[in-house]
Amino acid sequence: MSKERITGAEAMMRSLEHQGVKTLFGYPGGSIMPTFDALYGHRDRLNHILVRHEQGAAHAAQGFARVSGEVGVCLVTSGPGATNTITGVADAMIDSTPIVVIAGQTPVSMLGTDAFQEVDLVGITQPITKWSYQIRRAEDVAWAVARAFYIAKSGRPGPVVLDFTKNAQTEMVDFEPMTLDFIRSYDPDPTIDEEKVKEAAELIDKAERPFVLVGQGVELGNAQEELRTFLEKADIPCGCTLLGLSAIPTAHPLNKGMLGMHGNLAPNVKTNECDVLIAVGMRFDDRVTGNLATYAKQAKIIHLDIDPSEFNKNVKVDIPVLGDCKKTLTKLIGSIKDNKHTEWIDSFAEHAQTEYARVIEKEVYPKEGPLNMGEVVRAVSEASNNEAILVTDVGQNQMMSARYFKYSKNRSIVTSGGLGTMGFGVPAAIGATFGRPDRTVCVFMGDGGLQMNLQELGTIMEQKAPVKMILMNNNYLGNVRQWQAMFFGRRYSFTPMLNPDYMKIAEAYEIPSRRVMKREELQDAIQEMLTTDGPFLLEACVIEEGNVMPMTPPGGTVNEMLLEC
Amino acid sequence: MEKTLYTLIVHSENIAGLLNQITAVFTRRQINIESLNVSASSIPGVHKYTITAWTDSETIEKVVKQIERKIDVLQAHYFTDDEIYQHEIALYKLSTPEFQSEPMASKTVRRHSARIVEVNPTFCIVEKNGMSEEITALYEELRTYNCVLQFVRSGRVAITTSCFERVNEYLDMRAEKYRRQKEEGHE
Known part of the structure; x- marks a missing residue:
C-alpha cells in the first residue's frame, strides 16, 4: 500500500477504522480539537456518541465492550476531560474490560510546564491500565493504536490509555495503517502445560464432590460452550461469580446460582463441603471468598486462568492450569471421564429450598406491603422472556437484580464488580445499546446511583438510545443503610436522601416514564416500558428499608450465611 | 512470617516510565525497597533492574508475578543470597x-x-x-x-550463579512461538 501524507489526527481516524472501530464515545475540548476536526470528516464511518460527562464516555465504552466483545473507545480532551475518565479506566482494569481511552494532551513543547489543562495522564493511569502511552509524534500514531488494541483485547483484557499530544495531532506523517500481533515481552496466549491438564483431569475424575466456580473469564474467552460440555460430561454442579452469571444459563440444571456475599445459599455452603474446587476464569475476590482462613480449606483447588499472577494470590492453589480457558477446558474435556455425581448434586436442593422459603418467596412474591426490589427485578426479567441484557448500578439494586434476573444468553450482565462504581449503570446501558442494538437492555438502579450520572439522560435523549431504565427508589442509599442497620446500630449517617421528582426529570429529557407505587400496576407498567419504542424510565417506589439477604457478613465464613437480619 | 532479603532481577524493554510501574508494585504492598540499580543489560535494548527488599516468600512471589505482568517487562525472578553473586x-x-x-x-x-x-x-x-x-x-x-x-x-548488583541465561532463552522461545503461530495461521 502506498503511503499518504496526512495529519496525525487523520492518521488516528484511519487507524481506528483499520481496527474495525465503528462507534466511539467522547466529548471534545481544546487539546483534542484537531482530532475532533478529523472526526468530522469521518462521521459517515465512525459513529461518535456525544456524552454529557467524560465519566459517562468511559462507562459507555465499558458497556459497549462487555456486551459486544469488541474494544470500547473513548475520545476526550486533556486535563479534566482525561481525569474524568479515570473511574471508568480503573473500573475496566479491575473488571478486565477492553477499552481504549484516547485523550488530548498539551503539545510536547509545553509538557511539564503546568500548561492549561495539562495533567500527567500516563503517570496517573499507569497503575490502573494494562498499558498507558504518550503519543508525541504523528509517526507513532499507527503503531500506538495497533499496539493499544492488541493489548486491550488480547490475553486478560483491560484498559489502555493513549495520551495524544496536540502537536502529534497536527503534524504531518506518511501514513500506512498497522496491525500488530506480537510483543516479545507479552504473551497473551500462554502455552498450555499438558502435565497440569493431566493432573487436573485425574483429580477431577477421582473427585466425589467436585464443584466449579464460573467467572467472567469464561465469557471473555468465549468458552461458554466448552464450560457447558465440561460440566455435563463430568456431571459437576457450578456456582457463578457476579460477572460470570450469564456464562451458563440460569435454568441449566447444573447451575446452582450466584456465589459471594449476597449470592445463593447452596453454592456458598457447598464451597465448604466440596472435595475438589475448580475455579474457571475467576480471581477469588473477597466478596466471593469471605474469610480466606475458612474458605474451602477441605478442598483441593484447581484454578484455570490466563493470568498467572492470579494463582495463589488469595487462595492457595493445588493445580494451576495456565492458559486461555477455551483451550484448557477443551483439553480437560478430552482428558476426563464421563461421570455421575447425582447424590452430591441433589444435596444442593435442601439449601435452595431453605433459601426459597426464608428469603426468596418473601422477596419475590410478597402478598402485601410495598413493592420489593426482588419482585420488580423478577417481573422485568420474565416480561422480557429472560432474554434481556441486565445492566446494574451498584448497591442493593445490583445485588437484587443479579440475584433475581434470569439469564438465558451469553454476555447478558454488565455490572461494576471489582470497583463497585455508583453511577455506572446509565452510561454503561447506553453503551450496551450500541454494542448490541439487537437486544433489549434493562438497567436497574437506585435513587443514589441514577443521580451520580443523571446528566447522561441527555445522551439518551439525543441518541434515542433504547435504554429501559428501572429506578428502584427507596429514598435511601440502601446498601449503606443496610450495613448501618446491621453493623452500626441503626445510626443512619447520611443515607436518607431527599429525591427530586423523577417524572419531571424524565419529561424534561423527553423520555417516556411511569411511576409505580402499587403491586397491581407493576405488570402493566413493565409492559408499557418494554413495548415503548426507545428509552423509558420506570420508577418503582419500593420498600424503604428493604434488605438484601442472604448475606455473608464481611470477613465471615461462606457456609455461615445470615438468612435474616 | 519470617522476612528474608530477596534480590529481584527484572529484565525489561528500555521504555520511559517503566521504573515507576515496577516500584509501584512495592509501594502498593508497603514494601520498602532496600536498594535499586538500573542499567543496560548485555542484550541490546534490554534493561536490567536489580532490586533488594526484605519480605516473606509468599509476598515476594506475588510481587514478582505482578511485575512480570507489566506489558514491557520481559522477565522477573527473585533470588536468595545463596543463588547469586552480588x-x-x-x-x-x-x-x-x-x-x-x-x-x-x-x-x-x-x-x-x-x-x-x-x-x-x-x-x-x-x-x-x-x-x-x-x-x-x-x-x-x-x-x-x-x-x-x-x-x-551503591545499590546491589547481582548475577545469577546458575548455568543458563533465562532472558536469552525466553527471547528465543518467544520468537519461535511467534514463527510457529504465523506458520499455523498461513496453513
Whole structure:
C-alpha cells in the first residue's frame, strides 16, 4: 500500500477504522480539537456518541465492550476531560474490560510546564491500565493504536490509555495503517502445560464432590460452550461469580446460582463441603471468598486462568492450569471421564429450598406491603422472556437484580464488580445499546446511583438510545443503610436522601416514564416500558428499608450465611 | 512470617516510565525497597533492574508475578543470597587530620581490602567493593575513629550463579512461538 501524507489526527481516524472501530464515545475540548476536526470528516464511518460527562464516555465504552466483545473507545480532551475518565479506566482494569481511552494532551513543547489543562495522564493511569502511552509524534500514531488494541483485547483484557499530544495531532506523517500481533515481552496466549491438564483431569475424575466456580473469564474467552460440555460430561454442579452469571444459563440444571456475599445459599455452603474446587476464569475476590482462613480449606483447588499472577494470590492453589480457558477446558474435556455425581448434586436442593422459603418467596412474591426490589427485578426479567441484557448500578439494586434476573444468553450482565462504581449503570446501558442494538437492555438502579450520572439522560435523549431504565427508589442509599442497620446500630449517617421528582426529570429529557407505587400496576407498567419504542424510565417506589439477604457478613465464613437480619 | 532479603532481577524493554510501574508494585504492598540499580543489560535494548527488599516468600512471589505482568517487562525472578553473586561499591569520605591522627585507621583500610583513591589536606576518599556486610563492617570500624565525613553505597548488583541465561532463552522461545503461530495461521 502506498503511503499518504496526512495529519496525525487523520492518521488516528484511519487507524481506528483499520481496527474495525465503528462507534466511539467522547466529548471534545481544546487539546483534542484537531482530532475532533478529523472526526468530522469521518462521521459517515465512525459513529461518535456525544456524552454529557467524560465519566459517562468511559462507562459507555465499558458497556459497549462487555456486551459486544469488541474494544470500547473513548475520545476526550486533556486535563479534566482525561481525569474524568479515570473511574471508568480503573473500573475496566479491575473488571478486565477492553477499552481504549484516547485523550488530548498539551503539545510536547509545553509538557511539564503546568500548561492549561495539562495533567500527567500516563503517570496517573499507569497503575490502573494494562498499558498507558504518550503519543508525541504523528509517526507513532499507527503503531500506538495497533499496539493499544492488541493489548486491550488480547490475553486478560483491560484498559489502555493513549495520551495524544496536540502537536502529534497536527503534524504531518506518511501514513500506512498497522496491525500488530506480537510483543516479545507479552504473551497473551500462554502455552498450555499438558502435565497440569493431566493432573487436573485425574483429580477431577477421582473427585466425589467436585464443584466449579464460573467467572467472567469464561465469557471473555468465549468458552461458554466448552464450560457447558465440561460440566455435563463430568456431571459437576457450578456456582457463578457476579460477572460470570450469564456464562451458563440460569435454568441449566447444573447451575446452582450466584456465589459471594449476597449470592445463593447452596453454592456458598457447598464451597465448604466440596472435595475438589475448580475455579474457571475467576480471581477469588473477597466478596466471593469471605474469610480466606475458612474458605474451602477441605478442598483441593484447581484454578484455570490466563493470568498467572492470579494463582495463589488469595487462595492457595493445588493445580494451576495456565492458559486461555477455551483451550484448557477443551483439553480437560478430552482428558476426563464421563461421570455421575447425582447424590452430591441433589444435596444442593435442601439449601435452595431453605433459601426459597426464608428469603426468596418473601422477596419475590410478597402478598402485601410495598413493592420489593426482588419482585420488580423478577417481573422485568420474565416480561422480557429472560432474554434481556441486565445492566446494574451498584448497591442493593445490583445485588437484587443479579440475584433475581434470569439469564438465558451469553454476555447478558454488565455490572461494576471489582470497583463497585455508583453511577455506572446509565452510561454503561447506553453503551450496551450500541454494542448490541439487537437486544433489549434493562438497567436497574437506585435513587443514589441514577443521580451520580443523571446528566447522561441527555445522551439518551439525543441518541434515542433504547435504554429501559428501572429506578428502584427507596429514598435511601440502601446498601449503606443496610450495613448501618446491621453493623452500626441503626445510626443512619447520611443515607436518607431527599429525591427530586423523577417524572419531571424524565419529561424534561423527553423520555417516556411511569411511576409505580402499587403491586397491581407493576405488570402493566413493565409492559408499557418494554413495548415503548426507545428509552423509558420506570420508577418503582419500593420498600424503604428493604434488605438484601442472604448475606455473608464481611470477613465471615461462606457456609455461615445470615438468612435474616 | 519470617522476612528474608530477596534480590529481584527484572529484565525489561528500555521504555520511559517503566521504573515507576515496577516500584509501584512495592509501594502498593508497603514494601520498602532496600536498594535499586538500573542499567543496560548485555542484550541490546534490554534493561536490567536489580532490586533488594526484605519480605516473606509468599509476598515476594506475588510481587514478582505482578511485575512480570507489566506489558514491557520481559522477565522477573527473585533470588536468595545463596543463588547469586552480588556486589556493592561504597565510598567513604574521611577527614584527613582525624584519619592521620589515628594510627590504626590506614591499617583498617588495608585490612578490609579497600583503597584510598584521593588524599588532600582536608579529606581523603576510600573506595571499597564487596558484599553488603563487608561494606558495613568497614564503615562501623571507621566510625569508631570519628573520621567519617560522608558515606555512600551503591545499590546491589547481582548475577545469577546458575548455568543458563533465562532472558536469552525466553527471547528465543518467544520468537519461535511467534514463527510457529504465523506458520499455523498461513496453513
